[in-house]
Amino acid sequence: MSDQPFINVHTHDVTEYKGVVRIFNFLAGETSDYPKNSYYSVGLHPWFIEKHHHEDLMEKIAQWAKNKNCLAIGETGIDRQIKAPVTLQQKIFEHHLNIAGELQKPLIIHNVKAHTVISQMIKTSHFQQPVIFHGFNNNRQIAGELLSKGFYLSFGKALLNPKSNAAMILKTFPADRFFLENDDSEFDISTIYEMTASLRNQSTEELKKIVADTFNTCFLP
Numbered sequence: 676m677s678d679q680p681f682i683n684v685h686t687h688d689v690t691e692y693k694g695v696v697r698i699f700n701f702l703a704g705e706t707s708d709y710p711k712n713s714y715y716s717v718g719l720h721p722w723f724i725e726k727h728h729h730e731d732l733m734e735k736i737a738q739w740a741k742n743k744n745c746l747a748i749g750e751t752g753i754d755r756q757i758k759a760p761v762t763l764q765q766k767i768f769e770h771h772l773n774i775a776g777e778l779q780k781p782l783i784i785h786n787v788k789a790h791t792v793i794s795q796m797i798k799t800s801h802f803q804q805p806v807i808f809h810g811f812n813n814n815r816q817i818a819g820e821l822l823s824k825g826f827y828l829s830f831g832k833a834l835l836n837p838k839s840n841a842a843m844i845l846k847t848f849p850a851d852r853f854f855l856e857n858d859d860s861e862f863d864i865s866t867i868y869e870m871t872a873s874l875r876n877q878s879t880e881e882l883k884k885i886v887a888d889t890f891n892t893c894f895l896p
């Protein structure tokens with residue numbers, strides 16, 4: 676059991692670390708430095724959609740997404756706290772949904788105050804692959820809604836505050852429905868695991884095993 680890796684399902688750090696399997700989030704248009712020989716996800720982040728010629732970029736994303744090391748499409752989604760119009764964000768999100776649907780790859784979701792519309796769009800498109808809401812720190816009711824739709828949640832640095840929604844929710848969250856990540860934070864994924872293990876009252880080794888199982892189910896079926 677001790678040879679289970681840490682799984683970092685969403686990170687912006689391109690560096691590879693021993694004992695860690697990670698999905699590097701390749702921000703299309705923002706960098707050309709993505710790992711060709713290890714796992715990544717690719718998408719046009721809502722924060723950057725007005726900065727790029729999105730028609731061209733979406734075509735490139737569709738190509739980058741075909742690589743076997745591209746395990747997911749994203750992060751993509753809707754953010755109600757940015758200037759970009761929600762209608763435009765929806766259009767771009769729909770494009771990602773279509774790419775993920777065609778390639779049958781999971782989606783990594785960036786959601787800010789938009790889980791209802793995101794869920795509705797996923798439902799309307801009859802998308803069948805795993806959907807992961809990353810950086811989850813919303814309330815228990817929203818967690819329950821997303822779980823009931825079959826989605827996965829990924830938890831990160833918010834956990835390190837024991838009073839956060841993330842920490843409260845993860846204590847009793849179903850073992851086969853969550854991931855862990857360090858996103859763009861300076862925290863090591865092992866720190867996120869240690870906090871999670873203590874919140875869930877289990878060993879880090881047990882935790883590594885259950886997250887690795889979920890990872891294999893979702894991303895390497």
Ligand SMILES: [Zn+2]
Pocket residue numbers: 685687700750858859
């Ligand atoms: Zn991110």
